């Protein structure tokens with residue numbers, strides 16, 4: 483295991499963290515992401531188990547130690563458990579996380595943990611059942627909260643909740659989420675709504691700046707925690723009266739890109755240097771045999787020359803991402 487990741491860009495940033503999408507498909511219809519549900523295309527052609535293992539091994543060989551499985555909804559893949567189990571056996575992986583909408587979590591949490599997953603992010607946009615249903619298209623809040631408890635019982639030490647901040651939908655719930663974490667060792671992270679190719683009108687109606695959350699936290703005496711190594715993009719806030727923490731992911735903030743430490747690979751094997759950057763660079767032809775590992779690693783290192791210092795969301799340029807289900811949020 484190498485101490486220092488070798489994947490670096492021309493701006494001095496290093497990349498120990500890979501977010502791997504394993505499917506575009508999803509069974510929810512979140513209003514900001516897939517309001518009409520997932521539409522199957524003729525060429526799903528997602529990475530196979532072998533391709534996934536070769537890809538992750540190459541990244542780990544270059545110093546990556548944190549992998550997040552995402553999508554779409556990663557758990558809709560019938561071989562999700564095999565994927566997780568296989569990745570968890572690759573020497574050098576320290577953290578194997580996934581982001582999920584929590585579908586059927588009560589009965590599945592233990593299988594996920596036993597497969598080697600050790601960190602879970604569950605998306606919960608509202609603690610009010612009717613609002614939750616309005617946002618996600620599913621009346622499943624109770625089941626997902628039960629699933630969250632089951633994660634602790636199953637052995638997960640890291641349980642986080644993702645909440646997209648939505649004006650007129652859940653912006654009155656900040657205090658409810660603060661109360662919710664008071665007696666639980668979890669982190670709720672509010673995500674500032676991102677504008678994508680498909681959600682322009684929705685964005686105009688529902689976007690709120692992340693400062694809306696931080697101002698409230700500071701008002702209530704919460705303070706910013708120092709950033710941990712390999713951490714994602716959230717700023718984390720703590721309060722001595724609370725077991726849990728509250729985080730904020732604010733991609734429009736000035737310094738968001740300075741601490742970028744993650745790369746993304748899509749479900750069809752395209753390396754995305756930035757969530758909003760470009761169409762991606764295909765790695766797939768180098769995932770066909772174990773003999774190609776060195777060539778694959780050299781390609782990844784070479785492509786880092788094209789990583790830009792920042793995204794251009796501020797100028798309203800969303801790159802080509804139609805919605806985050808197509809590349810994993």
Ligand code: SAM
Nearest residue numbers: 515553554555581582583605644675676806811
């Ligand atoms: N289906 C899984 C889930 O929802 O947790 C994983 C994939 S989803 C694309 C990953 C995260 O991105 C979720 O927490 C979701 O709420 C968030 N997300 C999706 N679209 C977004 C947008 N336009 N702005 C901000 N966050 C978004």
Ligand code: SF4
Nearest residue numbers: 508510512515583807
């Ligand atoms: Fe599906 Fe996740 Fe997008 Fe919701 S945010 S529609 S659960 S991919």
